[in-house]
Amino acid sequence: MANLATTMQGPIAALREKEIELLNDVALALNEAGEEDRKRIQDMAQDLRDMFFMVAVIGEFNAGKSTFVNALIGEKLLPMGITPTTEYIELIRYNEIASRTPVIRADGLREWSHPNTGAAGVAIVDTPGTGSIFLKHEITAKQFLHRSDMVIFLLSAKQAFAESDRLYLDLAQQYGKKIILVVNQIDLLSPGEQAEVRRFIEMQVKQTLNLEPLIFMTSARDALNAMVGDNGTGSDPGGVAAIRAYLRGLYSETPPAKQKLLVQLETADRLLQTYLQDIQQKTGLVGSDIIRVKDIQQELQRQSIGLETQMKEAGANIDTVLEGVRARGLAFIDTYLTLRNLGRGIDKHQLQTEFQENVIGRSLKEINEYAGEYINAVVDQSRLYWRSVLDRLNQLKDLMEQEPGGLDAGIYAEQRTGLQEAIRIAETELKTYSSGVVLNELKQMFDTNMGNFQVTAALTAGGLITALVAFATPGVLLGTGAAPLAFPAFVAGAAVAVVFGIPAFRSFRRITRETKQAFNERVDLLIKNYHTSLDELTKKERNRLTQYGNQILTPIFSRLEVLSKRYGDQQTQLTRYQREILDLRGRIENVQ
Numbered sequence: 001m002a003n004l005a006t007t008m009q010g011p012i013a014a015l016r017e018k019e020i021e022l023l024n025d026v027a028l029a030l031n032e033a034g035e036e037d038r039k040r041i042q043d044m045a046q047d048l049r050d051m052f053f054m055v056a057v058i059g060e061f062n063a064g065k066s067t068f069v070n071a072l073i074g075e076k077l078l079p080m081g082i083t084p085t086t087e088y089i090e091l092i093r094y095n096e097i098a099s100r101t102p103v104i105r106a107d108g109l110r111e112w113s114h115p116n117t118g119a120a121g122v123a124i125v126d127t128p129g130t131g132s133i134f135l136k137h138e139i140t141a142k143q144f145l146h147r148s149d150m151v152i153f154l155l156s157a158k159q160a161f162a163e164s165d166r167l168y169l170d171l172a173q174q175y176g177k178k179i180i181l182v183v184n185q186i187d188l189l190s191p192g193e194q195a196e197v198r199r200f201i202e203m204q205v206k207q208t209l210n211l212e213p214l215i216f217m218t219s220a221r222d223a224l225n226a227m228v229g230d231n232g233t234g235s236d237p238g239g240v241a242a243i244r245a246y247l248r249g250l251y252s253e254t255p256p257a258k259q260k261l262l263v264q265l266e267t268a269d270r271l272l273q274t275y276l277q278d279i280q281q282k283t284g285l286v287g288s289d290i291i292r293v294k295d296i297q298q299e300l301q302r303q304s305i306g307l308e309t310q311m312k313e314a315g316a317n318i319d320t321v322l323e324g325v326r327a328r329g330l331a332f333i334d335t336y337l338t339l340r341n342l343g344r345g346i347d348k349h350q351l352q353t354e355f356q357e358n359v360i361g362r363s364l365k366e367i368n369e370y371a372g373e374y375i376n377a378v379v380d381q382s383r384l385y386w387r388s389v390l391d392r393l394n395q396l397k398d399l400m401e402q403e404p405g406g407l408d409a410g411i412y413a414e415q416r417t418g419l420q421e422a423i424r425i426a427e428t429e430l431k432t433y434s435s436g437v438v439l440n441e442l443k444q445m446f447d448t449n450m451g452n453f454q455v456t457a458a459l460t461a462g463g464l465i466t467a468l469v470a471f472a473t474p475g476v477l478l479g480t481g482a483a484p485l486a487f488p489a490f491v492a493g494a495a496v497a498v499v500f501g502i503p504a505f506r507s508f509r510r511i512t513r514e515t516k517q518a519f520n521e522r523v524d525l526l527i528k529n530y531h532t533s534l535d536e537l538t539k540k541e542r543n544r545l546t547q548y549g550n551q552i553l554t555p556i557f558s559r560l561e562v563l564s565k566r567y568g569d570q571q572t573q574l575t576r577y578q579r580e581i582l583d584l585r586g587r588i589e590n591v592q
Helices: 011-029 035-050 065-073 135-147 163-174 191-209 220-226 237-253 256-336 348-360 363-401 409-434 437-472 488-500 502-589
Strands: 053-059 090-094 099-104 110-114 122-126 150-156 178-184 214-217
Touching: 011 035, 011 256, 011 502, 035 135, 035 256, 053 065, 053 135, 053 163, 053 256, 065 090, 065 122, 065 150, 065 178, 065 220, 065 237, 135 163, 150 163, 163 178, 163 191, 178 191, 178 237, 191 214, 214 237, 220 237, 237 256, 256 348, 256 363, 256 502, 363 502
Parallel strands: 053 122, 053 150, 090 110, 150 178, 178 214
Antiparallel strands: 090 122, 099 110
């Protein structure tokens, strides 16, 4: 049996080998893209080794395909019937001697041979009918479409342009196949009906697929019955001779070998373009995902900075209040802790009242207000932040759910899992604010500080008042009696002041200074405690955000970066193959 490969020599033979190598490389590149398309490219490479120009006849199972093929070769070679009785693909190869007994090939094709396929190296393929009741017929016909070099699409005049016709034509167009439309069984229509059907088909093909293919009107049954010769001369019952003449003209204008090489390149290029567009969309998707994750990370930083700013503002306000306490406390000491008051009777309860009113005053309330404002600001902003994180992550998840699969579907599945975990944690964090857990923790922290403040204030007032009482006690002035344990130095100093005069006065001043120092230390400790509390609160919130960013968002970002690189590498590789296809196409077209 003669095929194109056995007659190919010189440049065209070398270009065929180059194309086979290129198609195998493309198939390997599409290994992760999809099993079906990888298999298609491999089939095409194998067909180039066999090197037959394949003319596939495709159409509805009742459109008369087998009858049409028999009419095309001018002999009743293939079995014909009104029901889909076989799932075989019938392949009729060119050979000078006809073989009327088919051979079942390893790939399931039933192979015949005949001299009237149109030209040396041309094979006519009759596929199982589309729209068949047998699903396997439909799958077999669709799977073979990519291997064809030219498609003769047979439409039934009785059911012009069914939905299955449109789907197959669309698929053939996507593969870049040359398409010829044949409207068969026109013997069942009147001349007026034939013209109407033709116009309808032309309009449908143009509107739905934007195609304007050549259309032939035939009656394969009339042509076969008339047994028209293959030279196309004389009358043409059924109109099949016109198709034979047209095909011979194509083969004469461009040799079938050259056409086959160009058609298979076109199909590979179309598949590459489809995957390139898909990768570009995914690259854009991943790129926007990376931006979204970076936005969240930047929002983490802004939130952390915002907490720092709020903490400083709250601390400054509390400092102002406590510095006021300090100033009033020192003034209170200067007012009441004097030698002038030594001989006077001192009302301890009155001193306590004046200390509370003049020194402490509204400070407790003011500190509570500033602390409360900070707590509320932290809670409110944190709640808003976690809601915004959830919104962004849910949008990202929606984008992931739109991913149809295919390239890197496993990584996308992992990515979706990571997102779901991130969303779950964010929801948990938000609930801690909504449920009041965090608010209660913060209030408890400040309530503890307020208690410490009150204890410190009471101790300070008690110490001052005890000192004043000690000054006014006769036993202390005379150097007798029990000195208060909390102020032994002061009591001793007071006794010395009475006995020794000026040295005693100096001792009194020292004790006054030490009393002020003790008060200052208490206020300093109080300020420090508040700053520590604010620091701990802010650090806790910062740690919550940082931990979330490091443990949840950073891995998502890392996977997106890896995914983006993979897509970038695939895009570079497929683009390179496209350039090689373009270069090879030009070299084939220039072969004489």
